Amino acid sequence: MTADADRSGGCQCGAVRYRAEGELGYPHLCHCRMCQKAAGNYFMPLAAAKRQYFELTRGAPKWFQSSDLVRRGFCGDCGTPLFYDIPGTDFINIMLGSLDNPEAVRPVMQSNTDRKISWFHALPGLPLEPQAETPDREDAIAASNHQHPDHDTKSWPLGETS
Template sequence: MTSTYSGGCQCGAVRFRVSGPLKDASICHCRMCQKAFGGYYAPLVSVRGTDFEWTRGTRKIFRSSNVVSRGFCGDCGTPLTYEAPDGVAVAAGAFDDPAAFPPTTQFGIECRIAFVDHLHELPGHPTEEDLEQAPYLADIVSYQHPDHDTADWPDQGLEP
């Protein structure tokens, strides 16, 4: 039996499907990945050797170097792919169930930011704890695409 996974961008304009084994999940700490994801590192899942297809919309491409291109949603900006001569990797957080892909290795560790190794030591707070300081949180209506495929999805949240 072949496993099938789906995912897409935050606004739902771009969606994808992967059929086949996904076993190469990683984190990249290189400076290009930090900038591309706007984070301390980039969590990626290789789709090499699988049946990968775009099921809705078209990603935009930014060529971040002479050998790597990065796909993203042109509407909401969600990072989607890392595309190199040896294959494509998809942003782990773009999958509908990102918890299914725990990383097994790290790349670009020469650029790893030291405090990343200690993030788990920070105090954690559920969103509800912020209601007194930020009461608007109680009235949030999410315009984010749900974590499953839909026949269509309105352009919610996009500024004209």
């Protein structure tokens, strides 16, 4: 996988795709309550892409003005959180889980830890399921998967021209 592919990403359904060239700044985990709600999770992983090196390559996000200072971009079709934007700055924050290769960008910091879920530190100690899925179930999911693949496609769903 090329470095360029490491910086492409999009939503689960493929309606919104983006590309960011160059390094992503300040990759971190935000624990603030707004990020928790926006992610539907205990934290939000994000990093900054310079606007001059950022482009939407398919579709356009919907925006929610979560405060007077910040708006959050998401797919209007599938709801995937994609961006944390502070208008007027020279960067846009990308949600790291929306990258095609999220493992390529490792967080270097945590922020707003006063809102971090109190038992978050205990998660690695939770028991593991012995087998997450049966082979039959994995095959059934793979055969009916409607999720966009982790790479750019000329059109989506495959076979459509748009």
